Amino acid sequence: MIDFSNTLIEWYKENARSLPWRFTKNPYKIWISEIILQQTQVKQGLQYYLSFIKTFPDISSLANAAEDKVLKAWQGLGYYSRARNLHFSAKMILSTYQGEFPKSYKDIIKLKGVGLYTAAAIASFAFDLPYPVVDGNVYRFLSRLKGIKTPIDTSEGKKQFYELAHQLLSLTDPAGHNQAMMEIGSLICKPKLPRCSECPFNTMCIAYQTNTIYDFPVKENKVKQRKRYFNYFLIQEKDGLYITKRTGNDIWKNLYELPLIESNQSVSAKCLKEELIPQKLNFESASIKLLHKTKHILSHQILETKFFLLIDSLENVKSHSDYIYIKQSDLQEYAFPQLLLNFFAAIGISKG
C-alpha cells in the first residue's frame, strides 16, 4: 500500500520547478503569486510576479499606490478585478491589521478576492496551517486517481473533492503536500497526454487502470459566452488622441480605452455615422472609416470589435468631459486592456 502523502512529497522534492514564491514564507509575496496564478500560466505569471514585487515590494507600497499604477502593473494579465481587489485588500491590511498580514485562515479568507483555494494556499504555504488546496490541477488529478465522476463544477462536487483533499492532507507538512498536489497535476497529470508511466500513483490510479483518463474530470456546465459588439473610435488631434476611462460594473473597470459605442448587433460605418454617433456621442458631421476588425475572446464574453477613424469637429469632441486628450508618446502611462494594445500595435501606434 502506497503512503500517499510521503510518496507525493518525495516526488515533489525531486521534480518541483524552482519558482521564486516557493522559497519564501512571506505571506504578502505568496498572496501576490497566488492571485496572479489564479487565471494565468506559470510562465507568463512569473514575469508579472517579479515585476509586481519589484514595483510594490510590500503591503504598504501597494496600499499607498495610486490605482492607475496598480492597474498599469497588471496590464495584459486580464481579469483586472484581481488587481483592484489586491489594492483594496492591501489598504485594508494596513488600516485593520497595522500592515501585518493576517495569520489565521478565517481572517485571510475575508480579504477581497481571496476564496477557498487562495486562502488555503496562503494559510498553508506561509503559516503551515492544515488547509487543503483544490485548484484545477488538483481536481483533475484526484478525479482520475479515484475515478470520481461527480461534476467538479457543482456544489456537491466541490464539497466531495475538498473533503477528499482534506483526508489526504499531510498534517506534518501541509505546505509541501499542497504544493506537490498542484505540481503533480500540472506536470504529470496534465489535461492532454498525461505522463502516466512516470506517475508514482499509476498502480493505484483508477482512470489509468481502466483506460478512462480522458473521461475525467467530469463537468456539468459548459461556460456560456455572451456576444457583445464594440465600436471604438480613434479620434486624433495633432500628435495625440482621445481616450476615456471605463467606469461602472463591467469588464476592465478603471482601465482606459478609446471612445466607444456598444451596439446590440454588428453595425456598419453608415449606421454609426447616421444614427448611433449623432444619438450617443452628439457628433453631427462625423466622417468615419473602418480601420481594423477583430474578435476578442474572454472567459465569458466574445467581443466582436471594430475600430474606426473618426473625424469630427474638435468642439464636439471636447464637449465630452470624460474624454481625455493624451499625446501618443504618453500612451504607456495608461493601463489599457489587451484588445486596445493589440489595436495600437496593429496600426503602429506606440504601445504601453
Ligand code: SF4
Ligand atoms: S496515472 Fe496518469 S491519470 Fe492517473 S494520476 Fe497518474 S498521471 Fe494522472
